[in-house]
Amino acid sequence: MREIIRMITVLTVLCAFSGGLLAALRDGTQEKIENQQLEFVKGPAIRDILKGSSNDPIKDRFKIKDGETERHVFVGKSGGKPEMVTFETTGKGFKGDIAMMVGVNVTDDKIVGIGITTHSETPGIGAKAQTDPRFSGQFKGMPLTGEFKIKKEGGQVDAISGATITSRGVADAVSDAVKIYSRIKPAISDKLNELK
Amino acid sequence: MAKTITQEFTKGLWKEIPPFRLVLGLCPVLAVTKSVENGFGMGVAVIFVLVGSNVLVSMLRKIIPSKVRIACFIIVVATFVTVVELLMQAYTYPLFLKLGIFIPLIVVNCIPLGRAEAFAYKNGMIPSFADGLGLGIGYAVSLTVLAAIREVLGSGTFYGHTVFGPSFQPFNFMIEAPGAFVCLGLMLCVMNFIGKKG
Numbered sequence: 145m146r147e148i149i150r151m152i153t154v155l156t157v158l159c160a161f162s163g164g165l166l167a168a169l170r171d172g173t174q175e176k177i178e179n180q181q182l183e184f185v186k187g188p189a190i191r192d193i194l195k196g197s198s199n200d201p202i203k204d205r206f207k208i209k210d211g212e213t214e215r216h217v218f219v220g221k222s223g224g225k226p227e228m229v230t231f232e233t234t235g236k237g238f239k240g241d242i243a244m245m246v247g248v249n250v251t252d253d254k255i256v257g258i259g260i261t262t263h264s265e266t267p268g269i270g271a272k273a274q275t276d277p278r279f280s281g282q283f284k285g286m287p288l289t290g291e292f293k294i295k296k297e298g299g300q301v302d303a304i305s306g307a308t309i310t311s312r313g314v315a316d317a318v319s320d321a322v323k324i325y326s327r328i329k330p331a332i333s334d335k336l337n338e339l340k
Numbered sequence: 341m342a343k344t345i346t347q348e349f350t351k352g353l354w355k356e357i358p359p360f361r362l363v364l365g366l367c368p369v370l371a372v373t374k375s376v377e378n379g380f381g382m383g384v385a386v387i388f389v390l391v392g393s394n395v396l397v398s399m400l401r402k403i404i405p406s407k408v409r410i411a412c413f414i415i416v417v418a419t420f421v422t423v424v425e426l427l428m429q430a431y432t433y434p435l436f437l438k439l440g441i442f443i444p445l446i447v448v449n450c451i452p453l454g455r456a457e458a459f460a461y462k463n464g465m466i467p468s469f470a471d472g473l474g475l476g477i478g479y480a481v482s483l484t485v486l487a488a489i490r491e492v493l494g495s496g497t498f499y500g501h502t503v504f505g506p507s508f509q510p511f512n513f514m515i516e517a518p519g520a521f522v523c524l525g526l527m528l529c530v531m532n533f534i535g536k537k538g
Contacts, residue, residue: 151408158400158412162419169423173430180433 182216186232186245189259193230193247194220201230204339208331210324217332219339220247220256226339227251229332232261233324235317238309240264242273246321248288250332253325258283258318263310270310279304279311283318288325292318345470352474359482359524360531364450368442369483370520376499379487381435383480385424385443386451387473392420393452394472397460404461413456418447451479482527489523490514 179202187202194201197220204219204226220228230247242263247256260274273279282302292315293299294308301318303311356362359369365386373379393416397404404412425443428436436443446452455475460468491497494514496504513519 147405147407151405154404155408155411155415158415162415166419166422166426169426173426176430177426177433180429180431184433184437 186261189245189261190218190230190247192259193245193257194218194228195257197221197228198224199226206335208328208335210328215324215328217328217335218245219336226336228256229336230256231321231324231328233317233321235313235315235320237263237265237313238270238307239266242310242313242317244314244317246288246318246325248321248325250329250336253288255283255286255288255318257281258314260314265307265310270304270307272304272307273310273314276304279314288318288322290322292316292322345466348467348470349474352471352476352478353481354478356475357478357482357531358451358475359479359486360528362451362454363528364454365479366524368445368449369486369524370517372439372442373483373487373490373520374494374515375491375497376484376487377435378438379483380480381428381432382439382442383476383483385428385439386446386449386479387476388424389417389420389446390452390455390476390479391469391472392423393417394455394460394468395465396420397456398463398465398468401461409461410453410457413453413461414447417452417456420452421446451475486520486523486527489527490519494519 182202182205190201199219199221201218201220204221205216206219207214208217209215215231218230219226220230222228228247228249230245232243233246234241234243236242240263242260242265244258244260246258248254249256258280260280263271263274265271265273279302286300291299292301294301294303294311294315296303296308297312299315301311301315352358354361358364359366368382372382393413396416397413400412400416421444424446425436428439428443455472459471463471488498491499492503493511496502496508496510511519514523
């Protein structure tokens with residue numbers, strides 16, 4: 145009996161101690177990890193979308209509450225004026241979620257670019273959505289309103305051959321971005337005015 | 341006969357060098373040694389885990405009841421591994437992305453658990469520290485050497501820098517998994533050969 149009590153005590157204390165230590169460390173590193181993830185996972189796509197901007201969009205970011213979720217918005221300045229923002233949106237791909245950044249110019253509500261951050265599409269087929277500029281480049285200049293659909297379904301988006309589902313996922317994600325943008329635009333404008 | 345601290349330390353560098361003599365921890369040895377950067381990063385992570393878990397297990401060896409010792413070892417090792425994982429995410433994120441699943445897998449790697457059971461649970465803190473450090477460095481060195489051979493032959497680079505001229509045709513086989521087995525086998529052979537002579 146005494147042995148069992150001892151075993152339970154030792155294991156409990158050890159677990160509690162380990163759990164406490166890890167929780168503290170996690171708290172301490174969370175912000176840093178978040179920054180690193182933004183920098184290395186979303187950073188390349190954001191920088192690519194806001195190529196012409198004069199500031200560092202990863203630093204100039206803010207959070208906006210959109211219903212239950214909080215959205216990161218990255219600001220791109222051109223000529224000193226903050227007029228481009230990018231935010232994240234997701235669509236359903238062939239094998240899983242496609243996460244992407246959509247950049248929009250707040251003065252005329254036109255897309256400045258899209259960039260896929262994480263996906264699990266088939267290499268060489270659906271994965272082209274991330275790497276082929278001919279696909280992602282076609283969104284540039286389109287107004288961020290209405291619904292985005294691939295041409296086969298009567299829309300305006302040229303699908304990647306052999307990757308209809310991926311292309312549809314990207315189009316859906318952009319349609320989703322339209323909805324998000326219409327919800328958070330007032331909040332974005334307020335924040336941008338503060339930045340000026 | 342009691343061994344000296346130096347002996348405990350140096351045995352990990354040659355006599356009991358983990359992948360070659362103990363033939364332990366082979367899964368990451370084969371998987372992450374595609375480039376020197378990965379191999380070295382993994383080695384450093386293992387050094388930290390091994391030293392930390394060895395010292396802590398030997399400190400607690402009088403308190404831990406022998407019936408639940410394995411469970412206790414796993415808690416200790418897992419804690420250190422999670423610490424490494426969080427620190428890697430926070431400070432060397434690109435490396436973390438490359439090593440990926442192999443960092444958490446150090447928990448079930450035989451080396452930290454094996455050392456805790458075979459050495460730290462029976463010895464004092466200082467010998468355990470020396471043992472962990474020696475084996476850890478031995479592991480890191482083996483990973484780095486294996487990775488260097490594979491990277492130089494397989495992609496013609498060393499730590500990301502090009503070694504050969506543009507006419508070099510990379511020996512792709514070395515980067516693939518079979519190349520890792522062959523390379524490891526040859527290294528084992530060479531080490532046994534030298535060991536027999538000496």
